[in-house]
Amino acid sequence: METSQYDRRRLLKFLAGSPLLYPAALAASAWQSGQRLDPIIDAASQALNVFDFEAVARERLPVAHFGYIATGSDDDGTLRANREGFARFQLRVRRLVDVREIDMSVKLFGGTWSSPIILAPVSSQRAFHADAEIASARAAAAGKHPQMLSTLTSTAIEAVNTARGEPVWFQLYPTDQWSVTQGLVKRAQAAGCPVLALTADLQGGSNRETGIRAQRRDTRDCSACHKPADKIAGQSGMGPASVDGLRAMFRGLDLSQVSSYQNAGADWDYVKRLRDSTTMKLLIKGIVTREDAELAVKHGIDGVIVSNHGGRAEDSGRATIESLVEVVEGVKRRIPVIVDGGFRRGTDIFKALALGANAIMIGRPYIWGLAAFGQQGVEAVLDILRKELRTVMRQAGTVRLDAISRAYVIDRQLRG
Numbered sequence: 001m002e003t004s005q006y007d008r009r010r011l012l013k014f015l016a017g018s019p020l021l022y023p024a025a026l027a028a029s030a031w032q033s034g035q036r037l038d039p040i041i042d043a044a045s046q047a048l049n050v051f052d053f054e055a056v057a058r059e060r061l062p063v064a065h066f067g068y069i070a071t072g073s074d075d076d077g078t079l080r081a082n083r084e085g086f087a088r089f090q091l092r093v094r095r096l097v098d099v100r101e102i103d104m105s106v107k108l109f110g111g112t113w114s115s116p117i118i119l120a121p122v123s124s125q126r127a128f129h130a131d132a133e134i135a136s137a138r139a140a141a142a143g144k145h146p147q148m149l150s151t152l153t154s155t156a157i158e159a160v161n162t163a164r165g166e167p168v169w170f171q172l173y174p175t176d177q178w179s180v181t182q183g184l185v186k187r188a189q190a191a192g193c194p195v196l197a198l199t200a201d202l203q204g205g206s207n208r209e210t211g212i213r214a215q216r217r218d219t220r221d222c223s224a225c226h227k228p229a230d231k232i233a234g235q236s237g238m239g240p241a242s243v244d245g246l247r248a249m250f251r252g253l254d255l256s257q258v259s260s261y262q263n264a265g266a267d268w269d270y271v272k273r274l275r276d277s278t279t280m281k282l283l284i285k286g287i288v289t290r291e292d293a294e295l296a297v298k299h300g301i302d303g304v305i306v307s308n309h310g311g312r313a314e315d316s317g318r319a320t321i322e323s324l325v326e327v328v329e330g331v332k333r334r335i336p337v338i339v340d341g342g343f344r345r346g347t348d349i350f351k352a353l354a355l356g357a358n359a360i361m362i363g364r365p366y367i368w369g370l371a372a373f374g375q376q377g378v379e380a381v382l383d384i385l386r387k388e389l390r391t392v393m394r395q396a397g398t399v400r401l402d403a404i405s406r407a408y409v410i411d412r413q414l415r416g
Contacts, residue, residue, distance in 0.1 A: 081316075086319075088321070092409065115143075115145065137160045138375050149170055176262070180255065196281065196282050199262075288308060290330035303337070307361075
């Protein structure tokens with residue numbers, strides 16, 4: 001009898017994880033948050049952790065919209081690796097340190113911020129809440145967090161900056177036409193953006209199977225969301241979701257020759273050309289190796305973002321927290337290093353800082369908050385992560401970010 005019950009549990013577990021029945025990334029991220037013991041929250045203040053917002057977002061969003069934010073590349077292996085990679089590192093905590101006063105502030109690219117948590121660029125935020133990027137901007141401003149706006153934003157950069165009260169950073173999809181690239185860069189600079197980040201991790205395209213399966217399950221007539229009306233290829237996300245069928249940042253630009261949001265021919269000469277075209281600080285988003293980190297420094301880049309596009313770019317199976325180690329070695333503290341991918345806990349942030357990151361980015365968690373409760377949800381997500389980071393800093397005996405060093409983490413793979 002006991003064997004029969006055990007076999008039945010194994011079968012149910014297998015079926016629950018089968019992509020043939022229900023894509024893994026759509027299955028409430030059970031591998032991340034475990035079995036839910038409480039009912040879904042109905043107010044942002046009830047959340048115990050950021051996963052509580054995921055459950056609400058999954059319930060409230062159309063399946064295609066949730067699928068867009070949940071999907072990784074291919075079978076979501078790299079998406080899972082981003083989260084699982086944190087388990088490779090354990091914390092070494094110190095005792096008997098006066099931790100009554102904790103300073104989480106960080107200086108980056110001419111600004112001083114309340115914590116090392118940055119809102120990553122996420123496109124088409126109107127697909128998750130009517131207030132879209134405006135709500136995210138106001139939440140970022142309330143907590144004094146840096147925010148990077150996507151080229152594929154639902155809301156014009158000028159309106160986002162007004163809502164925030166200061167210019168955001170701008171993430172660049174350059175397209176395959178230099179004239180359009182110039183137009184995007186000039187508009188961001190004219191809006192006062194201090195930082196420009198060239199996305200380099202999607203040049204090869206992306207096969208987002210979970211997102212495609214979710215679209216197939218969505219029976220609504222929502223072609224404006226799911227198909228780019230401007231007919232630009234090379235993107236796997238939501239469409240423009242606007243009355244005139246054009247994304248906010250492309251209005252006024254000639255897109256007649258554009259066939260992709262990416263530039264498959266971009267190389268370091270292209271980066272130099274981009275560098276020479278603007279006075280904004282230039283970052284490269286998508287650096288994951290020591291060699292490319294060294295090249296970024298050599299070419300005068302102002303900072304790098306360790307990223308595999310949240311597991312949505314290449315299916316490398318390698319976590320960004322693991323890539324961070326060699327990127328930091330290549331940079332040698334000459335320029336700031338930011339990392340994204342799978343950050344859900346204050347301990348995750350602490351580990352990245354200990355491994356040499358200057359700051360981290362979050363994407364999905366604040367979008368869960370946005371979808372669940374709008375601006376209030378985004379603020380709550382940021383507040384939870386700040387509280388968790390403050391707690392682990394106290395537990396470890398580190399009262400400032402610059403006190404967090406490699407001495408506070410152990411790499412399981414290197415342990416003798």
